[in-house]
Amino acid sequence: MTHFGKSIRTRRERLHLEDKRFSLRQVAQRIGIEPAYLSKIERGEVSPPSEATTVRLAHELGEDPDVLLALAGKVSGDLQNIIRKRPKLFAELIRQLKEAPDHALLHVVREVRDGEW
Amino acid sequence: MTHFGKSIRTRRERLHLEDKRFSLRQVAQRIGIEPAYLSKIERGEVSPPSEATTVRLAHELGEDPDVLLALAGKVSGDLQNIIRKRPKLFAELIRQLKEAPDHALLHVVREVRDGEW
DNA sequence: CAAAGTGTGTACTAGTTAATACACATGACA
DNA sequence: TGTCATGTGTATTAACTAGTACACACTTTG
Structure with missing residues (x-):
């Protein structure tokens, strides 16, 4: 392929x-x-x-x-397992990020890493 | 199973x-x-x-x-396709969100939906 | 009562996945 | 020169996926 x-x-x-x-x-x-x-x-x-x-x-x-x-x-199977545990939340998040530019993704990654929720 | x-x-x-x-x-x-x-x-x-x-x-x-x-x-295959296009970014994001509580995920979802980056 | 509709047991299968096993020709190398 | 390592062609396979086909017994329903 x-x-x-x-x-x-x-x-x-x-x-x-x-x-x-x-x-x-x-x-x-x-x-x-x-x-x-x-x-x-x-x-x-x-x-x-x-x-x-x-x-x-x-x-x-x-x-x-x-x-x-x-x-x-x-x-990877471990990513799939993470998604499978909360399918609605992750499905929505990932579909929403489909069109987002790389820097937006990076921004989210950083926010999650540093942020306290 | x-x-x-x-x-x-x-x-x-x-x-x-x-x-x-x-x-x-x-x-x-x-x-x-x-x-x-x-x-x-x-x-x-x-x-x-x-x-x-x-x-x-x-x-x-x-x-x-x-x-x-x-x-x-x-x-779902379409989620997998989205991930496969930017494997590093999505892998890091998803693994980081593994332990995050639901409300944190929701927060991110909302931020992405509303936010302009 | 007969016809139709219901769920299930048994038997079978084409196609795919993820490989192995062995033989062979070629090139390096001491 | 012999031997060792290298990459590849051919043949084969066990297990799994994703179902189908048909017969059977039971229950409504007209």
Whole structure:
């Protein structure tokens, strides 16, 4: 679908230039999947892997898990759990923030972090 | 898992008292699934149905789709799409709001609705 | 009483997810 | 030169998702 595979291949190859431990095979072994599978993932021959595997891959490559999950077309399960506990409030909030510019989101984030309610 | 089935059975039976069009069979037909399947859903014999079916059921029973999806252990795809477009910002915001009390969430919702940033 | 409507038990299934296992050709390297 | 590591092609799979199809027994209802 998107360029999930391309993105991690690029990232891995960059790391590989400076550190031979970032060969496809070695990365695959460290995150616990078959090399052939990682190869297919990177070339987009198969759909992105499960959430758990994507997160391990993100850590391995020093990427933000939420960003990589987004590229994989997913939303992290723990965020979903938070939403599921108060679906009306979160649904309304998120839909309202759909069109808001980034700086507005940041503003809200900061307000919540600093604010006392 | 949760009481998804119980919840919709209760809801449907209440509606059925006043309107015979809310028999299991007729509801199943209107939302486009087999009666036997709805029966199993209501008794929790199978896991909750797909998002699309859950949403049709919510509309049929006059329930909030987001709430029913939450009971089904899911988060609506359109909310996920919004999050996926700006994963870092939304992930941080949602995790920060995890522990916030309801009135704080409402406060933010209102601020975003009324405010100009 | 017959016809229609009700809920449910049993059996089955096409499609998807998330992978594994093995073989192979190529390149590095000591 | 041999051996080791590398990336990839092909074949296969167990578990899960999201249902359908049909038969059955019971209850209204006309």
